[in-house]
Amino acid sequence: MQKDHSKISSMLDINITFEAVRVTEAAAVAAYDFMGRGDEKAADQAAVTAMRTALGQINIDGTVVIGEGERDKAPMLYIGEKVGSGIGPKIDIALDPLEGTTICATGGPNSMAVIAMSEGGGLLNAPDVYMDKIAIGHHYNEQIIDLDNTPKQNLSNLAKVRDCNIEDLVVIILNRDRHEELIAKVREAGARICLINDGDIASVISTAIPGSGVDMYMGTGGAPEGVLAAAALCTTGGQMIGRLLFDDDGQKERAKRMGISDLSKKYTIHEMVRGDDVMFAATGVTSGSMLDGVKFLGNGSVSTHSIAMRAQNKTIRHIRTEHRLFKTLH
DSSP: OOOOGGGOHHHHHHHHHHHHHHHHHHHHHHHHTTTTSSOHHHHHHHHHHHHHHHHTTSSSEEEEEESSSOTTTOSSSOTTOEESOSOSOEEEEEEEEEEOHHHHHHTOSOOEEEEEEEETTOBOOOOSSEEEEEEEOSSSOTTSOOTTSOHHHHHHHHHHHHTSOGGGOEEEEEOOGGGHHHHHHHHHHTOEEEEESSOHHHHHHHTTSTTSSOOEEEEEEEHHHHHHHHHHHHHHOOEEEEEEEOSSHHHHHHHHHTTOOOTTOEEEHHHHBOSSOEEEEEEESSOOSSOOOOEEEETTEEEEEEEEEETTTTEEEEEEEEEEOSOOOO
C-alpha cells in the first residue's frame, strides 16, 4: 500500500532538519572556493548552484518564498520556484545561499549559508526591499521596544529591565551612510556601538545569545534577511520588530502582488514566522561570532561548523562535519 507522504510530515521533521544542514554545508563549501578571491558574483553563484542541487535531493514538496529574487531576475532559487523531490510534506523555504557575499570575497567574518523551513504558509513572503528592524534578547516584556520609539527610549527601557545603565549597553548597527543619524542618536544616548559592514542575520541572532556582548540591533537591512533572522529567534528566544520600507511605487505594487496589503505594518517575530514549527540552519563560510568558517584540513578534506535550530522543541544543535571532497592519490 502506498503511503501518503503529505500526512506523515511529523515523522520526517528530524530528518528534514539534518537535510537542511546538508544543504547549507554544500553551499558553504562551494562558496569557500572563492573566499578572499575578490569575486562576489562567482562566490554567490557557486553557493546558489550547490544549494539548489542539494535541495533537489530532499523528499519535500518545497516552495521558495524568500530567495534570490523574482523569476525574471534570478535563474535559480527564485521566489515561487519548486524545489525538492516533490514527494513529501509541503514546505515553505526562505534562503540565502551566501549571506555576506562581500564578506566572503574579502575574507571578512560572519559569511554563511542560511536556510529556514516551515510548513506551508508559515513564512512571511517578504519582497526584496529594506526593512527597519529592532531586536533584543529574550525574557523581557514585549512592550519595551518599538520602532516608533526614539533610540533613547528603547535603550532606556532595556536598561531599566536589565537593571543597568544605558552606558553598559552595546548596540549593533550596519555601517551605512543611511544610519548616520541613528548612530549619532545612539551615541548621544550614551550606549556603545558595534559597527558591522555586512552580515545582519548573525547580528540580529547575537542579541539572543548569552555572552555575545550584543544587547540590541537597530537599523535598516534586507527584509528577506529579517525573516531569516526571525526564524532563528523563534528557537533562541528574543524579540524583533520589522517594518518594510519602500523606495517607489513599483516596490509597493510588487509587495501587494505578494499578498501584503498593509504597507506600513509593524511585524512581530510571530507575524514574520507563523505556525507551530520552523527550522533554521546555517553553515559558516568564514568564521564569525556565531559559527566557525570552512577550514581546509589537507588530504582533500574540509571541515564545517553548522547550527540547526527547531522552534517546536527549542533545540539548538551545533554540528561539526568533515567532508572528504576527493580521493587522494597514492
